[in-house]
Amino acid sequence: MIKIFHAPGSRSVRIIWLLEELGLDYELEVLKRGEVNEAFIEASPFSKLPTIIDGDIVMSESVAIVQYILQKYGDGRLEPDHDSNQYAEYLQWLNFGESVLIDPIVSILINKVFRPEEHRHEYSVQSAEKSFAKMIKTLNSIMEGRTYIMGDDFTAADIINGYTLRLADNLQLLPGEPGTENVVNYFKSLASRDAYQKAISDTKS
Ligand SMILES: N[C@@H](CCC(=O)N[C@@H](CS)C(=O)NCC(=O)O)C(=O)O
16 A cells, blocks of 8 residues: 655645545654654655655655556556657646746745745745736636647646645645636636545544
């Protein structure tokens, strides 16, 4: 069974969400703030979440973990056929959510939440908010007429981007201004999925 090192709200939500969508069993090891977890330190030398252990396999990059799980256990679900033209577009969206869309969000989190107040940098927050707003407007045009990021079918690219949009929503970066409705509705539809709800509840039901 796949073991997931998890902390509430962290990117490990993506992996729980994926496994819930696939109906696969998993074991959660929830890290407690301020407590040293030897098994986690051994599995994740850079101390990053998510980290998974599956038999002899140990991994800790969320997009790579998604690809690994789909290849090993997906039976073709939640991704286009690898021989199809859509697969290239899917790979691009799968990476976009972690490589591009999350960038300004991380900057905002660092400068609004994580750093002590005296080290926060207001200009970085403002420029990250601008950059995020610009990306959302572009994404909004792309989402016109699409239910999911690949069109009609829900894929794992929605999980990667959906988690990123959750962070944005938590930071009130998705207030629903004109020109962002498609993205807001897209996020709402992802957030209403049972598997997403289980993933953010932090316990398995
Ligand atoms: N690109 C990595 C990022 C992993 C990452 O930064 N995870 C955060 C939690 S969401 C973390 O472990 N932060 C703790 C730290 O940086 O020390 C992924 O997608 O898995």
